[in-house]
Amino acid sequence: MSPDRAALERAIERGEREGGSVEFKERLTKDLHLADGRRESLAAQLRHRVLSGDGEATYVVGVTDDGALAGIAPEAFTESMDVLSLLAEEADAHIENVETWGVDADGRAKPKGGTQPGDAGSAAASPDSDYEPPESDAPAEGIVGVAIVREGAVLEDDEHIVVGTAGHVDHGKSTLVGTLVTGQPDDGEGGTRSYLDVQPHEVERGLSADLSYGVYGFDDDGPVRMDNPDRKSDRARVVEEADRLVSFVDTVGHEPWLRTTIRGLVGQKLDYGLLTVAADDGPTKTTREHLGILLATDLPTMVVITKADIVSDERLAEVEREVERQLREVDKTPLSVARHGVGAAVEEIDDTVVPVLATSAVTMEGMDTLDELLERLPKTAGPTDDEFTMYVDRSYKVTGVGAVASGTIRSGRVEAGDELLLGPMQDGGFREVEVRSIEMHYHRVDRAKAGRIVGIALKGVREADVERGMALLPRDADPDPVREFEAEVMVLNHPTRIGEGYEPVVHLETVSEAAAFYPDDGRLLPGDSGTARVRFKFRPYLVEEGQRFVFREGQSKGVGKVTDVRPDE
Structure with a gap:
């Protein structure tokens, strides 16, 4: 047999x-x-x-x-x-x-x-x-x-937070998450990161090249972790058994893949950011860039200093002071969890206060404290009473099912059988689709709401027609995609000046598209803030006032906020 x-x-x-x-x-x-x-x-x-x-x-x-x-x-x-x-x-x-x-x-x-x-x-x-x-x-x-x-009924969504990780390559992001979701200490060679890196070349090189995901949870007896991380059904078991879930969107630390990191931090509906800084290396240029992206999107963030086991107490204290200094330079208030406790961190964390704690995935130092912090952090993302919205991050085809769109639900709720709109297509139109089924971390659910990372099987569309950057909306919605919008922008880094027609890549929700900038004053210098008209180069997208975005081109980087989606009216 x-x-x-x-x-x-x-x-x-x-x-x-x-x-x-x-x-x-x-x-x-x-x-x-x-x-x-x-x-x-x-x-x-x-x-x-x-x-x-x-x-x-x-x-x-x-x-x-x-x-x-x-x-x-x-x-x-x-x-x-x-x-x-x-x-x-x-x-x-x-x-x-x-x-x-x-x-x-x-x-x-x-x-x-x-x-x-x-x-x-x-x-x-x-x-x-x-x-x-x-x-x-x-x-x-x-x-x-x-x-x-x-x-037992399907898992309800009330107790579930989504955390996006960031940090320089080899600063222990994936290892930290792998240790959290399994409870297993690392072997000192980053072995636990293999539970997240899904591509063979990533495992071989020890470098993440795309977003990966992890999940663990808590019940009345404490953490609920994966017993066998290599068995995908173990994730479904965690989802089923836990009363509270913590999902991780693990991003990429290597500089050439900064675009993927931005996609993970901007394109997912995150509750919190987690920035890792290795105790032996300290903050780097990439650390500062990732911190800037996290804080520019107003995402409540914590800093975890990793590899505490391989440095002296004096070096660890030096790195902590350096992290605190960099936070103050960007008008953020560091909060030492060691000095003030988990309760203070849970109470104070927001877009201005940043908890800082030290850990080791090898000796497990500080991991219990991080567990407690993640267990107690409140849910922040996504109004559940608003209309359902999800921006598509990935799509794939399943034999016998068809097209599946995955992403993080931005707002509202969705159920199997719901009729939705998908788009915009290349011509700006939307297509009617039906939700066949919903799955989260290999666990099938009949419904889900804001903040859930889900895969939605769709009836009425080919997988080839589902693209990253599209949105799923209620069938009775009246979406009006745009090619052009007005925004407040701030230039974080640029070698010269940004003039009319400057074309970086704009990352807004899961949209990653080249766009031309037209500053109101004709130009923007590094460190400047101002207003600009932004025009997508190839096609329209669903854009709303208040959405934040990141733009980059080479070493040039900046952030922005949409202020008007109808600048000509």
Whole structure:
């Protein structure tokens, strides 16, 4: 028996029997299985299966009543998962994981959607993976899938913060996050960062080249961490068990990838920033740039001094003083957590007060303090009562599901089945789409709200047409994308002066686009603040007054705030 189809074989061998936890369904349809009376009956059946399995049931979809592989069309399988999700919700349960296989003309199952629980083959792909499942070698006539249904409603979003990390290369960002999410001390060689770096060349070189994600949480007994970080389903377990979650958007420290770092800090809806400074190296030019980006976006930020185990107490104190001096130079007030305590840090952290603490991922010095700080920090990002908005950060295709858009929900709420608008497209128009399913850190949920990092499977659009910088909005919204807007800008660094027609790359939400600047006074010098008209070079985007952005070109960098999206009116 191939290990790729082991889960399917086991479910069929266990069989559908009275008092058992396995249920066979050829397909489920909204018209038939959600009709009056039928819905309640099927929800009761699901509840019985879950209770029979001590809190877990297995639904095999795409098979006949006797367990023969029938296979159903991808669209029918997607509809079946949507119906099963609604039935689970009514039974106070949720879909934890879905695995899929293609069924060829001879009724043989071949892996079609991945084999690890919760990977990109489940009903919606995770936002922290660019994986696209392989196609079957033989022509597939349909899909068969195994869905694991667990007792308990989907996780609510009230206790969840998102933290964006920044810092110079080799200053221990990814290692720190890897140690936090696992509770495992580092080996002194950055071993725990491998739990976040997803590309082989990143692991080999020890350098992150793209955004990566991590998650851990807390319950009444303390931290809830990943037991096996290499098993993606472990993230789903953390999401399910924790009462409070901390998600990390781990950015890139290497200077050539500053654009990716800006995307992580500006394009995600973060609650807090975390800047790492290595005790042996101290603050660097990159440290100052990342600090400037964090603070220019008014993001409450903490500074964590890493590698405290490899320097003397005198050197550690020297680096702390240097960090505090740099914070004061940009009109921020440092707050030593060692001197004032976690309570003061939680109470005072804002866009002007910056807590500072020292840690070691090797000796675990200061890690308990950082745990306590992250557990107690309040949620800040995203009005949940506003209309739903999410800017797309990534997109990918999942076999049997289709296009998946991932990002951080900026405001409002979204549910499976919602009808949305996606755009703007190249011509400035928006396309109507439907939410097939939602997934967060490999954990399928039926709904999510502001601040969640999610992958949303969309019906009505090809993956090739979904691009970073687009937005998802309610279907009844009346979006008006723009090519041009007016902004207050401040030049952080530039070798000469910024004149009319200057073309840096503007990073606004998840938009990264070349734009021409036209200063009102004709020019802006380094350190200057002023107003300018900004025009995207290639296409319109959804831009709103009050949004902050970063612009850069070579060594030139600056920040801005949108003041008028209709400057000609």
